Each structure stands twice: as structure tokens, then as C-alpha cells.
Amino acid sequence: MDNHNNTISISVIKRLPRYYRFLENLKNNGIVRISSKELAERMGLTASQIRHDFNCFGGFGQQGYGYNVPELYHKIGEILCVGQEAKTILIGAGNLGKAVASKIFTRQSGFRLTGIFDKNEAIAGKMIHGIPVRHIDYLENFCIDNHPVCAVICIPSNDMKELTDLLCRLGIQCFWNFSNYDIALAHPEVLVESVHLTDSLMTLSYLANNRNEDEEP
Amino acid sequence: MDNHNNTISISVIKRLPRYYRFLENLKNNGIVRISSKELAERMGLTASQIRHDFNCFGGFGQQGYGYNVPELYHKIGEILCVGQEAKTILIGAGNLGKAVASKIFTRQSGFRLTGIFDKNEAIAGKMIHGIPVRHIDYLENFCIDNHPVCAVICIPSNDMKELTDLLCRLGIQCFWNFSNYDIALAHPEVLVESVHLTDSLMTLSYLANNRNEDEEP
DNA sequence: TAGATTGTTAATCGATTAACAATC
DNA sequence: TAGATTGTTAATCGATTAACAATC
Numbered sequence: 001m002d003n004h005n006n007t008i009s010i011s012v013i014k015r016l017p018r019y020y021r022f023l024e025n026l027k028n029n030g031i032v033r034i035s036s037k038e039l040a041e042r043m044g045l046t047a048s049q050i051r052h053d054f055n056c057f058g059g060f061g062q063q064g065y066g067y068n069v070p071e072l073y074h075k076i077g078e079i080l081c082v083g084q085e086a087k088t089i090l091i092g093a094g095n096l097g098k099a100v101a102s103k104i105f106t107r108q109s110g111f112r113l114t115g116i117f118d119k120n121e122a123i124a125g126k127m128i129h130g131i132p133v134r135h136i137d138y139l140e141n142f143c144i145d146n147h148p149v150c151a152v153i154c155i156p157s158n159d160m161k162e163l164t165d166l167l168c169r170l171g172i173q174c175f176w177n178f179s180n181y182d183i184a185l186a187h188p189e190v191l192v193e194s195v196h197l198t199d200s201l202m203t204l205s206y207l208a209n210n211r212n213e214d215e216e217p
Numbered sequence: 218m219d220n221h222n223n224t225i226s227i228s229v230i231k232r233l234p235r236y237y238r239f240l241e242n243l244k245n246n247g248i249v250r251i252s253s254k255e256l257a258e259r260m261g262l263t264a265s266q267i268r269h270d271f272n273c274f275g276g277f278g279q280q281g282y283g284y285n286v287p288e289l290y291h292k293i294g295e296i297l298c299v300g301q302e303a304k305t306i307l308i309g310a311g312n313l314g315k316a317v318a319s320k321i322f323t324r325q326s327g328f329r330l331t332g333i334f335d336k337n338e339a340i341a342g343k344m345i346h347g348i349p350v351r352h353i354d355y356l357e358n359f360c361i362d363n364h365p366v367c368a369v370i371c372i373p374s375n376d377m378k379e380l381t382d383l384l385c386r387l388g389i390q391c392f393w394n395f396s397n398y399d400i401a402l403a404h405p406e407v408l409v410e411s412v413h414l415t416d417s418l419m420t421l422s423y424l425a426n427n428r429n430e431d432e433e434p
Numbered sequence: 435t436a437g438a439t440t441g442t443t444a445a446t447c448g449a450t451t452a453a454c455a456a457t458c
Numbered sequence: 459t460a461g462a463t464t465g466t467t468a469a470t471c472g473a474t475t476a477a478c479a480a481t482c
Contacts, residue, residue: 011449013423017416021397035463044402047463048451055465063464064458080419081426096316103414110422150425174425176418180238185261191428193421195412197320199234201393202297204410205327206230208367208391209298211408228473252439264439265475272441280440281482 008056015053016080018043023073035066077108085112086174087147091163092154093118093126093133096178100154105129111150115142119155143170150174157181225273232270233297235260240290252283294325302329303391304364308380309371310335310343310350313395317371322346328367332359336372360387367391374398 022043026034036047036054043050054060054067057079061067077083088111090101097116104113116133118124124135134142142148151172153160160181167175174191175183184192239260243251253264253271260267271277271284274296278284294300305328307318314333321330333350335341341352351359359365368389370377377398384392391408392400401409 009449014416014420016423017413017419020419021416037463042402044399046451048453049449051464052450052466059465061464062458063456064462066463079423081422082419084422084426086422086425094316095312095319099311099313099316100414102312103418106415109415109418110426111418150421174421176421182261185259191421191424193417193424195414195417196234197317197412198323198326199231199238200410200412201320201326201328202234202237202299203231204367204391204393204408205298205301205303206233206296207408207410208303209301209327226473254439263475265477266473268440269442269474276441278440279482280480281438283439 012053012056016076019050019053020073020076020080020082023069023076026069027073031069033066034069036061039067080110082108082110084110086110086150087114088112088150088152089115089117089139089142089148089172090152090154091117091136091139093120093123093128094154097152097154098128100152100176100178101128101131104152114146114148117142140166140170143167143172147171150176152176152178153181153183154178161186229270229273233293236267236270237290237293237297237299240286240293243286244290248286250283251286253278256284297327299325299327301327303327303367304329304331305367305369306330306332306334306356306359306365306389307369307371308334308353308356310337310340310345311371314369314371315345317369317393317395318345318348321369331363331365334359357383357387360384360389364388367393369393369395370398370400371395378403 022039036050040047040050051061054072057075060072060075088104090097090104090113093116097118101113101116103109104111113129113131116128116131117136117139118133119136121135123133126133149172151167153175155163157179160179160183164175164181164183164187168187168190172190175193177183177192177194178197180196180198183190183194239256253267257264257267268278271289274292277289277292305321307314307321307330310333314335318330318333320326321328330346330348333345333348334353334356335350336353338352340350343350366389368384370392372380374396377396377400381392381398381400381404385404385407389407392410394400394409394411395414397413397415400407400411
């Protein structure tokens with residue numbers, strides 16, 4: 001019955017948030033029931049993959065009927081632990097930091113922003129989403145007092161080695177990394193999810209300049 | 218000899234920008250020569266994969282020697298078309314838009330930012346990296362006059378359907394998409410590279426909350 | 435020349451898709 | 459019951475790794 005949970009690959013996990021978004025949308029449109037076939041059409045996937053993916057986590061559907069949208073939405077939310085409020089700090093309160101803060105600040109993101117730090121004296125004291133920006137010098141004491149577990153990195157790569165060494169020493173266990181510094185190579189013991197904006201843009205550059213060749217047989 | 222260029226998969230392409238960054242770093246540190254073995258150690262990959270990847274594009278190395286760093290850096294830059302200056306417009310000049318603009322504005326990104334648009338009247342006329350923010354009402358005429366080929370989307374998903382229909386009609390051929398609207402589903406004829414920030418954060422949430430199970434045999 | 439390291443093919447591994455029995 | 463659709467296994471496809479001959 002419950003031989004699930006033993007084959008969850010990273011590729012499946014990376015698809016879960018997209019399922020979650022699509023199901024939220026269906027739910028908001030009052031759709032209660034959906035088959036893997038119809039969901040596949042809407043998402044541009046195969047029905048087979050959808051059933052395979054969902055089945056990693058348990059029997060979410062019902063033969064002859066399909067899937068109950070609100071229930072499936074809820075279940076995937078649970079799998080993603082969106083209800084968690086992991087204590088999170090943000091390093092770097094520039095444009096990127098502010099943009100990213102609003103994503104973390106959303107309810108049901110799985111994280112709760114508790115501190116914001118920047119090395120720029122001029123913005124220390126300003127408020128972002130009701131949280132004061134502190135000077136980076138206060139980072140160590142803040143962590144000792146508040147025990148955040150996740151750090152969001154929105155600064156350039158230059159000073160990253162010292163900063164990550166410090167953060168790991170202070171008990172940070174996972175990183176949402178927007179810098180190009182390779183945290184995972186230096187600290188294999190922590191969890192790192194990186195968003196490499198320039199890499200994404202360069203991939204687009206390659207693809208944009210090689211569209212014709214790609215279409216040949 | 219040149220039976221290359223026939224097996225370039227998307228997974229290889231997605232690794233190229235990271236190679237490019239690592240090689241730039243090596244070059245800046247005055248390193249002229251590197252073997253696949255040493256590069257593999259530095260990047261956390263296998264030597265086999267590195268040779269396989271580079272070989273998709275041609276014989277970049279030399280048996281018994283390895284790879285010439287500045288040369289390989291240059292070659293990968295060419296493959297990624299970093300020297301191109303594809304005319305690009307930015308839609309949405311909030312924090313995210315401003316952060317992203319600075320990435321596009323970098324020399325050698327493959328793109329050149331020529332116009333910025335926002336629906337907020339208050340910020341129309343302000344300058345970002347020397348480019349004036351225009352009200353979104355001027356988008357259509359701007360495109361007719363200037364023929365941008367790429368659009369960067371930094372607005373919420375709400376009004377995306379009309380906007381992307383318009384942009385595609387005006388000749389936009391590729392999108393760097395930060396919204397959750399699924400451009401590729403609606404317009405399969407254009408190229409879309411999406412950065413889904415909330416998806417990335419949710420993936421981190423899953424992984425952060427399932428670290429112990431993952432380590433079991 | 436001997437040693438090193440690539441280029442390239444073959445073997446392995448993993449992910450996706452197809453098929454169909456189970457069952458609602 | 460008959461029809462629909464899942465859960466699940468097997469087949470296929472693609473990507474990574476291993477191996478080694480080619481060659482600098």
C-alpha cells in the first residue's frame with residue numbers, strides 16, 4: 001500500500017511548485033475535479049508523468065474519477081511544507097533584496113523573514129515590509145539571539161567567502177543564493193538553492209541565436 | 218573531424234554559463250592551462266562530463282596538455298553569443314525590474330536594453346541606467362519604431378495575457394520571464410526562459426524539511 | 435620516447451513514456 | 459454493469475560515466 005516515498009527524485013520535486021500553482025489557479029476558478037489527461041493538456045506535460053509524479057507521494061486520485069483539485073492542492077502544499085515558518089534572514093537590501101523579500105514575506109512560502117542586513121550605513125534603519133534594515137555588523141549578535149536557519153543572499157560575490165563561513169558557523173542550515181559564489185562547494189554540509197540570473201540570461205542568449213539550426217531534422 | 222554540433226542537448230547548454238564563469242575566474246587569476254580533471258575538481262563535476270560537454274562544440278583541448286583557459290573562455294563566450302546586442306525592452310520598473318536591468322545592462326550579456334516601461338505614471342520619466350522609464354501606453358509605438366526582439370517581464374501575472382499577445386504581435390521573439398504566466402503555452406512560436414522565484418523558494422522549503430530522510434540508505 | 439590528457443565510443447544509470455491491470 | 463481513469467510495472471529514451479585508443 002504505502003511503498004511510496006522511496007523514489008522521489010529531484011526532477012519530481014522541481015515540478016511540484018508548478019503543479020501547486022496550476023492547482024491553485026484551478027481551485028480559484030471553482031474547478032473541483034481534474035483528470036491527469038486534462039491537467040496534462042493544460043500544463044503541457046504527459047498524463048503519464050503527472051500520475052507518476054503524484055504517485056511518488058501517495059494515492060491522491062481515484063480510479064474512474066480523477067483528482068480532487070482542492071484536496072490535491074492542499075496535499076502538495078503539505079509536501080512542500082508551505083505552512084512552515086523557517087526563520088530567515090536577508091543579506092543585502094538593494095533592489096534585488098527588496099524584490100526577493102516580498103516573495104519570502106508572502107504567507108505560506110515556508111519561510112518567515114526575521115532580519116534584514118546591509119553593509120550600506122545609509123539604509124540602516126529603513127523598514128522593508130515592517131522589518132528594520134540593520135547594519136551587517138549586527139549580524140552575528142542577531143543570529144546568536146534569534147537563531148535563524150535560512151539565509152537569503154542578495155549581495156555580490158566579492159565578500160561571500162567570509163560571510164558564508166560566518167553564517168555557517170552561526171548555525172545557518174540553508175541558503176537561497178542569488179550570488180555567483182559557490183556556497184555548496186565550500187560548505188557541502190548546508191543546503192543551497194541558487195538562482196543564477198546571469199546564467200539564465202546567457203542560456204537565453206544561446207537559444208535565441210541558435211533557433212534555426214535547432215529546427216533542422 | 219567536425220561531426221560536432223549534432224548532439225547539443227539542453228542540459229549541456231544550461232551548464233555553459235557556469236563553465237564560462239569559472240573560466241573567467243581562472244583567467245583573472247592568471248591561470249593559462251587546465252586539465253578536465255582539475256576543472257572537474259574545482260567545479261564539482263566529473264572530468265568525463267567536462268570533456269563530453271566541450272566536445273559537443275569542437276576540439277577545444279590538446280591531448281597531453283589540457284585546455285587553454287583564455288582560449289576556452291573566449292570560445293564559450295562565442296557559443297553563448299555574449300557579444301550580441303539583441304535589442305531588449307523591460308516591462309516593469311519595480312525593485313525586480315531594476316535589479317534585472319542591471320544584469321542586462323552589463324556589457325557582454327548578449328542583450329542591450331533599449332526601453333523600459335511601467336504602468337505607474339509616477340515613475341515615468343525617471344532614468345534607470347541612463348534609459349528613461351516610459352509609460353506602458355507608449356510601448357506599441359516604441360516597438361513599431363525600434364523593433365526590439367526580446368522582452369523582459371517583471372510584472373505580476375494578472376495582465377500578462379493581453380501584454381504577451383501584444384508583444385508577440387509587435388515582433389518580440391524571445392522572453393526573459395519573471396512572472397508566473399505561462400507564455401510558452403500561449404505562444405509556442407516564441408522562445409521563453411523563465412525564472413520562477415517562488416518555485417525556487419518552495420523547492421528549497423521541501424528540501425530543507427526533508428533533509429534527514431534523504432540521508433537514509 | 436614516455437607520460438599525460440584529450441576525443442570518442444560503449445556501458446551504465448536515471449528519467450520519461452507507454453501499457454494495462456486494478457478499481458472506482 | 460460499462461466506462462473512465464488511476465496506480466504501477468515494463469519499455470524506451472536520454473544523459474552521465476567509464477574506458478581506452480589517439481595523439482600531443
